[in-house]
Amino acid sequence: MRKSGKSIKETAEITGISPNTIKALTRNDKVSNQTINGSDIDEKIEEFGQNNERIIDSKSRRITTLADLIKFCKIDLTVWNIDRHIINKWEVGINADGFVVTSPLFQVKVWLTKKYPEAIKPVIQPVEINIEIPKVIKTKKAGLRKGLLLGDAQIGFTRSMRTGKLNAFHDRRAINIVIQLLRRYKFDLIVIGGDWLDFSMWSKQFLKKPSFYFTTQPALVECAWVLGLIRKLQPNAEIIFLEGNHEIRPEKAIMENFIDGYGLRSADNVEGAAVMSIPNLLGLPKLDIKYYGNYPSDEYWLNDHAVVRHGDIAKKGSGATVSTLAKEAINTEFVFHVHRLEMVSKTIHARDGSEIINQFCPGCLCKIDGTVPGDERPNWQQGIAVINYDLNRYVNIEPIPIQDGRALYRDEIYNGTDYVSILRKDTAFKDKAGVRQEWNF
Numbered sequence: 001m002r003k004s005g006k007s008i009k010e011t012a013e014i015t016g017i018s019p020n021t022i023k024a025l026t027r028n029d030k031v032s033n034q035t036i037n038g039s040d041i042d043e044k045i046e047e048f049g050q051n052n053e054r055i056i057d058s059k060s061r062r063i064t065t066l067a068d069l070i071k072f073c074k075i076d077l078t079v080w081n082i083d084r085h086i087i088n089k090w091e092v093g094i095n096a097d098g099f100v101v102t103s104p105l106f107q108v109k110v111w112l113t114k115k116y117p118e119a120i121k122p123v124i125q126p127v128e129i130n131i132e133i134p135k136v137i138k139t140k141k142a143g144l145r146k147g148l149l150l151g152d153a154q155i156g157f158t159r160s161m162r163t164g165k166l167n168a169f170h171d172r173r174a175i176n177i178v179i180q181l182l183r184r185y186k187f188d189l190i191v192i193g194g195d196w197l198d199f200s201m202w203s204k205q206f207l208k209k210p211s212f213y214f215t216t217q218p219a220l221v222e223c224a225w226v227l228g229l230i231r232k233l234q235p236n237a238e239i240i241f242l243e244g245n246h247e248i249r250p251e252k253a254i255m256e257n258f259i260d261g262y263g264l265r266s267a268d269n270v271e272g273a274a275v276m277s278i279p280n281l282l283g284l285p286k287l288d289i290k291y292y293g294n295y296p297s298d299e300y301w302l303n304d305h306a307v308v309r310h311g312d313i314a315k316k317g318s319g320a321t322v323s324t325l326a327k328e329a330i331n332t333e334f335v336f337h338v339h340r341l342e343m344v345s346k347t348i349h350a351r352d353g354s355e356i357i358n359q360f361c362p363g364c365l366c367k368i369d370g371t372v373p374g375d376e377r378p379n380w381q382q383g384i385a386v387i388n389y390d391l392n393r394y395v396n397i398e399p400i401p402i403q404d405g406r407a408l409y410r411d412e413i414y415n416g417t418d419y420v421s422i423l424r425k426d427t428a429f430k431d432k433a434g435v436r437q438e439w440n441f
Contacts, residue, residue, distance in 0.1 A: 045073065051120055054080070054112040064089075064106045075112070085110040143392075147189035149308070149385040150178060151336030154246070154366035155223045156198030158211040164440050166218055169198050169372045173405035173416030174365045174382050175226060180414050181384075181400075182233040190230060190237050191300065192289070193336035193362075194244025194310030197223055197278070198372065202249035204256075206373045218439050221427050224282045231287045239288070243295040244310040244337065247278050305355070305393040311335030318379065319344060322359035332357045332395055334387075339364040339380035341401055360385070360397055 043060040056073055063069050066085050070077070088107040093100045153175060157166040197219055201212045231239060254261045254276060263274045273280040279291040292298040296312035314337060315321045322342040325333060330348065341363040348355050363383025370376040382402035386409070389395040400409050405416040424438045431437050 047073075049112075052114045052117040055109070056112070057107070057109045059105060059107050061103060061105060063108055066108060066110065069108045069110060075110075079115060080112040081115055083111040083113055143390045145188040145389055145391070146185070147191060147302070147387040147389065148178075148181070148187045149191050149193060149334060149336075149362050149387060150196075150365065151191075151193030151310075151362060151384075152195040152244070152339055152364035152366055153223075153226075154198040154364070154372050155196055155226075156200055156219045156372075157215040158209070159213070159215055161210060166215065166439070166441050167371070168222075168441075169200075169366055170222075171365060171367045171382065171405075171416075172418045172420060174402045176416040176419055177402055177405075177407045177414045178365070178384060179229060179233070179419070180416075181386075181409065182230060184412075185386075187234055187237045189302075190234060190239045191308055191334075192227070192239065192241040193308070193334075194242045194295070195246040195336065196241070196244070197246055198366075199246050199249040200373050202253045203246075218441065220281050221439060222423060222441070225423060225427055227282060227284070227287055227289060231289065239290070240300055241278070241284060241289050241291045242300065242308065242310045242336075243278070243291065243293045243298050245295060245312065248295050250276055302387070302389050302395060303391050303393055305357070306332040306334070306389060306395045308334040311337035311361075314338045318342065322361060325359040326357075329357060329359055333359050334385075335359070335361050336364070337361070339366070339368070339378065341381040341383045341399060343397070343399070355393075358395075358397060360399075362399060363401065365402075 043062065044058070045060070045063075046057045048055040048057070056069065056075070058069050058072075063072055064087075066082075066087070069075070086107070086109050090105055091102040092105050094103050153170045156169040158169075159166055199216065199219075200206065201208060201216060227239075227241075251262070261276070264276070265272060265274055273285070278293075279285060284291050292300060295310060299307050299309040301307050311321075313321055313324060313335075315324050318340060319342050321338045321340070322335070322344045325335070326344045326346050329346070338361055340361055342361045343358060345356055345358045348357060362385035363381045365382060365384070366372050366380075368378060368380040368382060370378065372378075384400050384402070386398040386400065387395055388398075398409075400407050402416070407414045407416075420441050423441055428436055428438045
């Protein structure tokens with residue numbers, strides 16, 4: 001009608017369409033004839049999504065409600081959940097016999113999700129891998145050695161002034177655990193790490209109590225007996241004895257009080273060990289035990305990167321001693337001396353790569369209840385260590401702490417016992433009258 005020359009007002013009066021709608025239709029007609037010819041009001045249904053989600057969008061004159069859309073699209077509500085939906089309505093003009101009339105158009109849009117979601121491939125599931133177990137390759141043990149580190153037994157006594165009974169500084173239960181390990185395993189090297197004798201009577205560091213007197217000889221007897229048992233159980237092992245600060249006490253006492261007695265040797269063995277030396281007093285040459293003297297410089301190198309020495313540094317506090325050593329260390333170092341189980345590691349970076357070195361103390365074999373002169377409540381720990389090493393650079397450390405006469409090593413519990421009855425029997429002697437006597441251990 002607008003094309004026939006009629007005004008917007010006249011067209012509105014004839015068709016009953018509001019003037020504003022006619023203006024909009026006229027404006028749309030200038031751009032496109034889609035609205036006038038009704039091509040955009042054909043029923044149109046679009047579907048989006050995949051797998052577990054769907055979106056259905058309908059623009060239609062007949063589908064006016066959600067129920068209509070469900071019926072028309074045959075949506076199975078036993079399979080799909082309706083998450084949400086919207087319904088919109090607007091009017092469009094239709095060319096009917098030269099007249100523009102309005103008709104409602106509805107949009108019904110729904111979002112669906114499956115009630116029972118299906119797995120989206122690739123499906124996440126347990127990994128199943130067929131593994132072919134490789135054949136066991138036997139490692140070569142050529143050059144690999146096993147060592148045992150034993151330190152600070154402090155063998156010594158106080159003597160009861162009333163009964164003469166000897167009360168040991170050393171812990172026989174801990175030493176017995178060592179004996180059990182020597183029966184169980186074969187070792188290539190055994191290190192007696194120094195301070196195996198206490199020599200309390202030979203020191204100026206502490207007040208000499210009357211109970212210390214005449215205890216040196218029984219201490220030498222028991223120490224020699226233990227070393228002899230070690231040699232008997234390990235006949236092929238290399239056994240070394242590192243001199244500690246306690247072993248040099250007799251030597252220092254002789255130099256300070258009777259210089260002419262220093263270094264005396266028997267007339268028939270002037271090239272041998274001095275009469276008052278540790279090797280002679282303990283009979284080490286007969287046991288094939290090599291003594292390393294000249295404390296604190298004595299040391300034994302396991303390989304080019306690991307050394308064992310008694311040690312001459314003692315710091316207060318757990319871990320303090322080995323931490324101090326680590327500050328300037330360039331090699332792995334095993335020490336004793338401080339009676340504590342301590343270990344610290346550090347990495348050294350060099351041009352040819354990096355190397356991990358360790359500073360380690362295995363603990364002690366003496367009593368830690370204040371019996372040993374020096375500290376009534378010491379922060380000490382009993383322990384020993386097994387080491388595996390080659391002759392080039394590698395060392396592996398297996399600490400074995402000992403607590404209350406018990407130790408755990410390689411799935412076995414070792415319970416230490418007091419060997420004093422065997423000790424008395426083995427060390428019995430005859431006096432001048434030929435009567436058998438036992439030490440009052």
